[in-house]
Amino acid sequence: MNCFYNFKQLLFDHKDYPVHGAILLSTVGTQSIMVLLNNVFFQLPTYFAVSVIILGFIFYFAGMLLIGNRYGRHKGWNLADDWANTNCIIHGALSITGLAIVTTNTFTAGFVAVFWVIVFLLLVIVEIIEVIRAIKRIQLYGWNKGVFNYNVTQWSRNFTFGMFYTFTLVMYNNPIYTMPDRLINFQELFMPVWAWIVLLALVGQIAVYVKSRVATTKFVQRRV
16 A cells, blocks of 8 residues: 555655656565565465566556656756666566566466567666766766765666576476577577676675775774
């Protein structure tokens, strides 16, 4: 009920609120319940699983409407400063939705194949935007402040990358979902590469976090 109330507030009462990808955690939280229950406890009835997954879709489309409103209606924003780290959840929320689908064996193989392609394309589009944003930030602020300045929201990228890998892996290994040969061949080439990207992104984020902690510790010591 809180999600419905908050969406109503943002859609009608606070239209100018600077919404970003964190709004899509409503979808992430909903689908994660399905993944948890189905994998840790028991197989849920199909009708219940489908209902919860569809609810997650509703939250996703409402969140995307708010994000589109934020960047479409507001003028004067720039990519370097106003594109949030959490916007990678645009594809991450769909990845965990896909994981919920393939772990509960709901929806058809054809739907899952098309859905995977859509998520993959969104991942490519959003991450191209991220690269362009990084270039602009380096031009404006330099390497250190531009891309190596730690912020807790940066971990959302690791979540989304890892979730897409997990969605793809479970989908690939699930015999219920027979995929077209071209898609299977692409995934077999793509998965080893993506696994390295997930690992390198995690190592890089840990390095940025450690750098931030060291800098903070030195600053505190100098103040003392």
